[in-house]
Amino acid sequence: MTTYIFGHKNPDTDSICSAIAYADFKEKTGEKDVVAARIGNINNETKFVLEKFKIAPPMLLKDSTGKKMILVDHNQEAQSIDNRDKGEVVEVLDHHNINFASQGTIPFLTESVGATSTIIANMYFDTKTQLDEKIAGILLASIVSDTIIFKSPTTTEKDKITAQKLAKLLGIKDIESFGIEMFKAKSVWGKMTAEDILEMDRKEYDMSGSKVSITQVETVDYKDLVPRKKELLCELSRIKEIRGLDLSVLLITDIIKEGCLLLAVGDTKKIEKAYNKKLTNGEVWLNGVLSRKKQVVPVLEEVF
Numbered sequence: 001m002t003t004y005i006f007g008h009k010n011p012d013t014d015s016i017c018s019a020i021a022y023a024d025f026k027e028k029t030g031e032k033d034v035v036a037a038r039i040g041n042i043n044n045e046t047k048f049v050l051e052k053f054k055i056a057p058p059m060l061l062k063d064s065t066g067k068k069m070i071l072v073d074h075n076q077e078a079q080s081i082d083n084r085d086k087g088e089v090v091e092v093l094d095h096h097n098i099n100f101a102s103q104g105t106i107p108f109l110t111e112s113v114g115a116t117s118t119i120i121a122n123m124y125f126d127t128k129t130q131l132d133e134k135i136a137g138i139l140l141a142s143i144v145s146d147t148i149i150f151k152s153p154t155t156t157e158k159d160k161i162t163a164q165k166l167a168k169l170l171g172i173k174d175i176e177s178f179g180i181e182m183f184k185a186k187s188v189w190g191k192m193t194a195e196d197i198l199e200m201d202r203k204e205y206d207m208s209g210s211k212v213s214i215t216q217v218e219t220v221d222y223k224d225l226v227p228r229k230k231e232l233l234c235e236l237s238r239i240k241e242i243r244g245l246d247l248s249v250l251l252i253t254d255i256i257k258e259g260c261l262l263l264a265v266g267d268t269k270k271i272e273k274a275y276n277k278k279l280t281n282g283e284v285w286l287n288g289v290l291s292r293k294k295q296v297v298p299v300l301e302e303v304f
């Protein structure tokens with residue numbers, strides 16, 4: 001029976017590439033019938049990464065009924081495949097907050113590192129499993145993406161050391177410019193609708209009974225998106241209505257200026273309280289805020 005490995009909804013590079021790499025690792029270490037999958041569309045950054053390292057995108061898994069599943073890069077139900085309980089989760093490998101219930105005992109590995117790919121790369125290193133250049137490439141790309149070129153406060157020493165090892169293996173001397181090239185590939189807004197932008201990396205959270213949606217997009221210059229602010233606010237309102245949210249947020253992260261422009265619709269008083277700053281026309285600049293997981297989600301949970 002096939003086991004499907006997949007990351008979260010609205011997958012980012014780490015979600016897609018850790019599924020591919022973990023399937024490869026499982027196969028190389030003797031497990032059979034393990035397939036990398038995804039439960040959403042591939043974003044421009046990931047497309048760029050897969051093309052660069054000549055790897056085909058994983059299959060789209062639409063239904064979990066009767067399936068054996070390994071979750072990577074997420075564990076919460078809200079971020080997972082629809083009707084997850086119709087299948088069987090047999091393993092979890094993640095680096096996010098744990099919010100998971102299981103029927104039986106399963107291997108559940110989480111580590112406080114910047115990317116799931118860091119954990120997987122070290123599995124290859126620790127077990128001396130053959131690591132092909134392609135896989136090393138997508139693992140490096142995922143670490144650089146998730147840690148925002150090591151600028152995010154989620155970055156650990158282990159992420160940096162792992163990335164350096166991978167870069168050495170690939171003959172990449174300058175990880176920073178490799179990263180900027182990748183983020184540039186991601187920030188081609190011209191071809192994207194406001195809906196595309198909002199759905200690129202959107203996550204929903206239950207905060208003490210309130211429903212909050214937070215999208216994060218990384219840019220090399222947040223000003224590129226400022227002319228589209230009105231359109232983005234409209235889309236935030238639309239998502240708020242259709243998803244029945246209390247608060248709908250977009251974080252436009254600027255990886256060069258190292259901060260984010262936050263746009264929000266709904267109970268914005270919570271944001272003002274959390275950061276002790278006023279929103280003007282639905283926006284506020286937050287200096288030094290780069291991580292949704294560390295600098296936005298817990299801060300908002302606190303005020304909710």
Ligand SMILES: [Mn+2]
Nearest residue numbers: 014073115116
């Ligand atoms: Mn991740």
